[in-house]
Amino acid sequence: MTELRFITVDPRFDDFVDTERAPKQIADGCIWTEGPVWLDDALYFNDIPNKRMMRWTEKAGASVALAKSEFANGNTLDVEGRIVSCEHGGRRVIRRLDPHDADAVEVIADSFNGKRLNSPNDVVVRSDGSVWFTDPPYGINSDVEGYPAESELEGCYVFCTKPDEALHAVATDFDKPNGLAFSPDESRLYVADSGAIRGASFPGIDYDLPHHIRIFDVNGMTLSNPRVFAVVAPGVPDGFRVDHEGYVWTSALDGIHCLSPEGALIGKIVLPQQTSNICFGGAAGQTMFITSSDKVYRVESSRRDAAHILKDRERSAS
Secondary structure, three states, rough: OOOEEEOOOOHHHHHHOOOOOOOOEEOOOOOOOEEEEOOOOHHHHHHHHHOOEEEEEEOEEEEEEEOOOOOOEEEEEEEOOEEEEEEOOEEEEEEEEEOOOOOEEEEEEEEOOOOOEEEOOOOOOOOOOEEEOOOOEEEEEEEHHHOOOOOOOOOEEEEEEEEOOOOOOEEEEOOOEEEEEEEOOOOOEEEEEOOOOOOOOEEEOOOOOOOOEEEEEEEOOEEEEEEEEEEEEOOOOOOOEEEEOOOEEEOOOOOOEEOOOOOOOOEEEEEEEEEEEEEEOOOOOOOEEEEEEEEEEEEEEEOOEEHHHHHHHHHHOO
């Protein structure tokens, strides 16, 4: 078993995380954990194959928040602090009006040009309220993460929508778009391409296929100037977050990789199993919560999520 530890590539990394304390396991007993999000002093995350959303608190530990989450994957918060979820099973993006009531939802998107989406995977909400999400085929490839079906679209796209507006395909040349996040000033969008893996029912990694994070310039709802930000190995980039100074914290086969704003590897949080995602939370917003295969870990840091800081500023100014 891989030791729970840290690898420092650049001295800056030692100022970012508490490398004197090993990552602490706070939850287990799941099959594949994903979509960590911090809300109301609790961590919510999905156990995809079990079709349930979990809730963890320091006092009570982990418990089931939703017993029928329709293979929900990525979660984020909208500008009003409500959970937005990607459902593989429902093939839609929803807003949860009550995170403990599976029926208390608003549908944000479930089709494009009259055709069903593949299986929305991860989602981010910009400070203007627009919702951006990825739509790979993982939820329709097998019955482990969704319901087997043929794709109705011509590819796997990155989408964007605003309230009461049509759904826009803003990037159409990905193999399997996955995690995504904005830069601190929202002028750039990072999007993972995990094309090197086919999904839970298909073991193995084909490194001839994409396993990188791309970056785009953002102008309104238009993306331009695509370029590769960083190639991630071992494994592929799945979910990730950008912190308040523009450092990217991405999942990989061996844990979490910290990348500089220029894409250079700064350090690693090494975990024993494949890692899927990360979020910032806790009382000060500086605790990292990491979903890793059947477990969840936490790491104390000096970092905060860029998205949370920007949304706090927007709310203070309004």
